[in-house]
Amino acid sequence: MTKPYNNKAWLGVLPVLLIVAFSGVVPLMTVVNYSVQDILDFNSRFFVGFQWYSETLQDPRFVEAFVRQLGFSASVLIIEIPLGLMLARGMPREGISASLMLVLLAIPLLIPWNVVGTIWQLYARSDIGLLGVTLNALGLGFNYTANPLHAWITLLAMDIWHWTSLVALLAFAGLTSVPAAYYQAAELDGASKWQVFRYVELPRLKGVLVIAVLLRLMDSFMIYTEPFVLTGGGPGNATTFLSQHLATMAVGQFDLGPAAAFSVIYFLFILLFCWVFYSSVVREND
Amino acid sequence: MTSLGRRPWLSVSRWLLVCYCIYLLLPLYWLASIALQSNADITGEFALLPQNPTLANFAEIWRNPVWFSAFINSLNYVVLNTLISIAVAVPAAYVFSRYRFLGDRQLFFWLLTNRMAPPAVFLLPFFQLYSAVGLFDTPLAVALAHCLFTVPLSVWILEGFMSAVPTELDDMARIDGHSFGFFFMRIFVPVNRGAIGVTLFFCFMFSWVELLLARTLTGSAAKPIVVTMTRTVSASGLDWGVLAAAGVLTVIPGIVVVWFVRKHLVKGFALGRVS
Amino acid sequence: MASIQLDGLSFRYPGAEEYTLAPLSLNVPDGTAFALLGASGAGKTTLLNLLSGLLAPTSGRIFFGDDDVSYVAGRQRNVAQVFQFPVLYESLSVAENLAFPLRARKFDPLWIDERVRHIAADLAITEQLPFVAADLSLFQKQLVAIGRALVRPDVSVVLLDEPLTAVEPRMKWRLRQTLRRVQEELAVTMIYVTHDQTEALTFADQVAVMADGGLLQVGTPEQIYATPSCEFVGYFIGSPGMNFVDIERLESSLEVSVGASRVGFRPEWALLKPQGQGQLAGTVESIQLAGTDSGAATGVVRLDTAAGRVAVRGKLNVAVGDHVGIELRQHLCFSAQGDLVTAEYD
Numbered sequence: 001m002t003k004p005y006n007n008k009a010w011l012g013v014l015p016v017l018l019i020v021a022f023s024g025v026v027p028l029m030t031v032v033n034y035s036v037q038d039i040l041d042f043n044s045r046f047f048v049g050f051q052w053y054s055e056t057l058q059d060p061r062f063v064e065a066f067v068r069q070l071g072f073s074a075s076v077l078i079i080e081i082p083l084g085l086m087l088a089r090g091m092p093r094e095g096i097s098a099s100l101m102l103v104l105l106a107i108p109l110l111i112p113w114n115v116v117g118t119i120w121q122l123y124a125r126s127d128i129g130l131l132g133v134t135l136n137a138l139g140l141g142f143n144y145t146a147n148p149l150h151a152w153i154t155l156l157a158m159d160i161w162h163w164t165s166l167v168a169l170l171a172f173a174g175l176t177s178v179p180a181a182y183y184q185a186a187e188l189d190g191a192s193k194w195q196v197f198r199y200v201e202l203p204r205l206k207g208v209l210v211i212a213v214l215l216r217l218m219d220s221f222m223i224y225t226e227p228f229v230l231t232g233g234g235p236g237n238a239t240t241f242l243s244q245h246l247a248t249m250a251v252g253q254f255d256l257g258p259a260a261a262f263s264v265i266y267f268l269f270i271l272l273f274c275w276v277f278y279s280s281v282v283r284e285n286d
Numbered sequence: 287m288t289s290l291g292r293r294p295w296l297s298v299s300r301w302l303l304v305c306y307c308i309y310l311l312l313p314l315y316w317l318a319s320i321a322l323q324s325n326a327d328i329t330g331e332f333a334l335l336p337q338n339p340t341l342a343n344f345a346e347i348w349r350n351p352v353w354f355s356a357f358i359n360s361l362n363y364v365v366l367n368t369l370i371s372i373a374v375a376v377p378a379a380y381v382f383s384r385y386r387f388l389g390d391r392q393l394f395f396w397l398l399t400n401r402m403a404p405p406a407v408f409l410l411p412f413f414q415l416y417s418a419v420g421l422f423d424t425p426l427a428v429a430l431a432h433c434l435f436t437v438p439l440s441v442w443i444l445e446g447f448m449s450a451v452p453t454e455l456d457d458m459a460r461i462d463g464h465s466f467g468f469f470f471m472r473i474f475v476p477v478n479r480g481a482i483g484v485t486l487f488f489c490f491m492f493s494w495v496e497l498l499l500a501r502t503l504t505g506s507a508a509k510p511i512v513v514t515m516t517r518t519v520s521a522s523g524l525d526w527g528v529l530a531a532a533g534v535l536t537v538i539p540g541i542v543v544v545w546f547v548r549k550h551l552v553k554g555f556a557l558g559r560v561s
Numbered sequence: 562m563a564s565i566q567l568d569g570l571s572f573r574y575p576g577a578e579e580y581t582l583a584p585l586s587l588n589v590p591d592g593t594a595f596a597l598l599g600a601s602g603a604g605k606t607t608l609l610n611l612l613s614g615l616l617a618p619t620s621g622r623i624f625f626g627d628d629d630v631s632y633v634a635g636r637q638r639n640v641a642q643v644f645q646f647p648v649l650y651e652s653l654s655v656a657e658n659l660a661f662p663l664r665a666r667k668f669d670p671l672w673i674d675e676r677v678r679h680i681a682a683d684l685a686i687t688e689q690l691p692f693v694a695a696d697l698s699l700f701q702k703q704l705v706a707i708g709r710a711l712v713r714p715d716v717s718v719v720l721l722d723e724p725l726t727a728v729e730p731r732m733k734w735r736l737r738q739t740l741r742r743v744q745e746e747l748a749v750t751m752i753y754v755t756h757d758q759t760e761a762l763t764f765a766d767q768v769a770v771m772a773d774g775g776l777l778q779v780g781t782p783e784q785i786y787a788t789p790s791c792e793f794v795g796y797f798i799g800s801p802g803m804n805f806v807d808i809e810r811l812e813s814s815l816e817v818s819v820g821a822s823r824v825g826f827r828p829e830w831a832l833l834k835p836q837g838q839g840q841l842a843g844t845v846e847s848i849q850l851a852g853t854d855s856g857a858a859t860g861v862v863r864l865d866t867a868a869g870r871v872a873v874r875g876k877l878n879v880a881v882g883d884h885v886g887i888e889l890r891q892h893l894c895f896s897a898q899g900d901l902v903t904a905e906y907d
Contacts, residue, residue: 003383003384003385003386004384004385004386005386005387006385006386006387007387007388008387009381009382009384009385009386009387009390010381010387010388011381012377012378012380012382013377013378013381013382013393015373015374015377015378016374016375016377016378016397016437016441017393019374019430019433019437020433020434020437020438022430023430023431023433023434023437024400024403024408024434026411027408027411027415028408028411030415031407031408031410031411034410083302083306086302087299087302087303087306090297090298090300090301091303101303101307102544102548102551102552103541103544103545103548104307104310105310106540106544107310107314107537107540107541107544108310109491109540110490110491110494110539110540110543110544111495111537111540112494112495112496112497112511112512112515113495113496113497113512114515114516115512115515115532115533115537118515118529118530118533119313119314119316119317120313122313122316122317122320122529123313127329128320128328128329128332128526130312130313130316130319130334131312131313133332161309161310161313165310169551169552169555172552172555173552173553173554173555173556174556176552176556179646179648181644181645181646181648182648184613184615184642184644185642185644185648185709187614187634187635187636188613188614188635188636188638188640188641188642188662189636189662189665189709190636190662190665190666191661191665192665195665199650199652199653203650203651208556218401218402221404222404224405224406224497224498225496225497225498229516242406243405243498246404246406246409247406247409247498250406250409250410256410259410260410263404263406263407263410264407266404266406266407267402267403270404271399271402274402
């Protein structure tokens, strides 16, 4: 559709602009403001330049949280993207089973994040949890509150349970956009199942897969509630990721300057990852 | 359709799907199971099925004003957020889909980058900002805070759908002599019912589930259910049964919303862009 | 290449009351260019899907040559299909697209290369061979799709489902020409489905006219045009189609067959005469210019008569409102049920 040029269109976007500015830009400016100041109390603040930034980047707890975060996000992506893709290929396309499957897959996406944590608490605990008790009955000595490895695995299992549906639904939307004729033609060509996937489906899925990876990368990097509820960041610091580290600094310790600097660094990292991924994979715009 | 050589029901993908569905359902089953047991039963002998199923936990929530009001508070800001998001996103999406203007592409992209902001970054400034304007501890504060994330997504989805609505519709309305207001409210918006439904789904998907901001911006008056649940510690330790019951109650609105928009769901996940 | 034989073939969706395709029998000789002509819903796509193996017949049989392929899977039938829009492997090059069906069947790579070049040369797309399919124009893409259909040497029949639909309007005739030329050169049995009669009548050796799931008439384009088996075919073919008038309404007598109740004549079989002459009297309603013939304007004249509205093609030497006579130089007789009647004249 060829769209006419009309600057009066700005009237239409004005409400959106106002709301996002109020909710986003103003607070963000405040954070940047704090990040370059030393705020002892409300009336005494001193400009300190990039001091907080360099301190944060050298703080071992920050670096540890960052490394943990990278490990978590990488694991999440490696499992959820292929899994979601394979699930989408198996989903029925029509009939009542298609509707039921869509609803079932969408459910985990609509559960409050703390409830997700609670559900997995109740599920994985070694005293009252179905999974916990079963694993212990098999002699595995499973205890996610004490054992860091178990905590990681439980967190991963929880995140997979929570978010794979998003990838699957996105991939499913992409798959259903392939006209039936392409499958017919491949059938008449004598194409194998792998060839159908590689040459008919995958080219169509590129767009949605990019979105899926972006969303999971971003969201896993920001994860806070679920690990907080499930493990509280423990045992010890084993599952303390970036968001929780920041939340502790910001809310608990009232050290506004360093917390603000951390916030800015955090935001910039996410933007950087997204930009790198996006520009390296996407060649055309829509 | 009777066709030869169709994908067999028992392919690898199908098996994987079945296993994954079981994986999905087990924890949900367990939640429901715990919700239907008394605390004594839960901490007592372990059993796969609830031995003495009871609705006492649900009754406790219904009776207890703290829990009940918490649910209402949550619904409050979710509905507010959805209304505000859709109200501002619809005109913006209309304009993006119909016109080009100075800085339009940059604006669209900038909107999307807001979705990438970690909520944790906003804890500090939100707390101060909303306190300063006297909105602290109100549903409106949470609704507005969530707008930072739901509005860009809403614009993105709505624009995708609206681009597919032919401009002939606009022209016909103008030729028929209708004012723009009439056209927009009585013709254009109803045509996009499905798109708005999908947007509603995605707004709900963010606002209902979020904890960090909801917790930071509320005190005791507007305390939402997500906060009440994370603070449930009674004298006798964690009240698992009531907690689980509350959990069940928070899952149900999600199921209802999905069921109503299921027909538009796939298109929504294609973000309105069918091609 | 093979001849195609359909024996009492029919299709009905499970649980449906009516046939999507009523039982029909058809014989398509080897190497024929065969057109299935009909409006949407006529059943032609269903027939195509039965031939390609996408659907299984409710009753009847399909033979490719001597083989009964009624229930054989599509990939084993040696059938190729060209669709309404170019269906290609968009991420592969043109050469890889053309080679795909051959590679899937494990032909010798050197021979494949040779064959791909041969087909590309036939379709004049040799220059496009190294390019990625997604970058071509719609016309070129459809040529590649046709090439992919022709590339297999053992293909029994090539099915084409309205292949000109997505191509740019000014390229349609070129694609039609290419198809006809290639079909003749390679002597491939082609079954071409369309709702456009010009496409059908110019492309095919044999045309089958279908409506509402049934086969109405099979014949050469000339036969379909000159002796339609029923009123529907007469009306459907031609632009404008055949006119029909009740015999009682004729002003003067005409030789008609036994059992005839209506007379049909094509617009070009009638001549406008001064008022009082001819078998019909009419008033000119509208004039549509089509071209010129030796300096005189020709086109379609639409008239209102006592027997209904008719169209006459010829010289436009009348004006709107004129009262004229219509003489039928040539006509056909139809029964009350609408079938052609050719019994001896009364």
